[in-house]
Amino acid sequence: MNREKIELTTVQKTMLATLYARALDSRARYSVLHDRTAADVVEHVDYDWRKTGTRAPWDAATLALRGRELDRWTTEFVRAQPGEVTVLHLACGLDTRAHRLGPPPSARWVDVDFPDVIDLRRRLLPEPGGDYRMIGASVTDEGWLEEVPADRPTVVVCEGLTMYLHEEEGRRLIRSVCARFPSGQLLFDCFSKRLIRYAGKMSWLGMGIAPRAVLESWHWGIDDPHELETWQDGLEYVDDLYVVDVPDLGKLPAAARIGLRLSAHAPGGRDAGRLLRYRF
């Protein structure tokens, strides 16, 4: 079998860590996402997956739970709309969110990531069917948003993106999506400012929670979710969820469960990672 080789920059490569986490999760006794497609892609790519730094069961479980909660919020939005909707999935990487959720015919689904990531996605992943399209662009560029029709309520979901943006880029992105669509929601995960500040230092001390180059690519942290409401008229914070509070932690393997509980009690551990939901 010809296995695909991967050449990407540090930030783009981070999608391999999350993909590998979902592949490991799919093999776990208590699998959160059952993402067999992720496992198939991992088998077809010629890459030393240990380099991602992703470990089972800890990373596999926490990343899968984070993904499942964003899946749940996305589905809630789509089901709550009486008519047609758009799902705008930013920084999709090789995530199979569209495949997992199987959106109804009333949904248009748009996956966005850098052009070379989208090329790889086209080669490695089957298309999920339905009204589905991909856009290869940086979300910080001008212009790409005009390719997404502005005719419907839109849920913008992104996982593992905000930390790789600078705050000003995040602010511009939020303003432009809120201004483009008639109404919708913004769903994303974020890290605390403290985690961003200490990530680089931890890596120098050899205590990295991710490879050093990745930690050095983290820029934007969020502590107060209400701060973002001041950036754009009509943007309203709905709720949040700390990663250490996601449901079903009790069903995880003991090592993941204990690790999560310990991190919840470490200084700054509880609010280090969070999911945020806004409406506009």
Ligand SMILES: C[S@@+](CC[C@H](N)C(=O)[O-])C[C@H]1O[C@@H](n2cnc3c(N)ncnc32)[C@H](O)[C@@H]1O
């Ligand atoms: C940690 S990965 C997460 C990928 C995917 N959401 C997942 O959970 O598997 C970060 C992703 O953000 C993408 N990304 C980072 N900055 C971006 C930008 N400015 N525009 C588009 N995509 C970006 C990377 O290419 C990568 O796919």
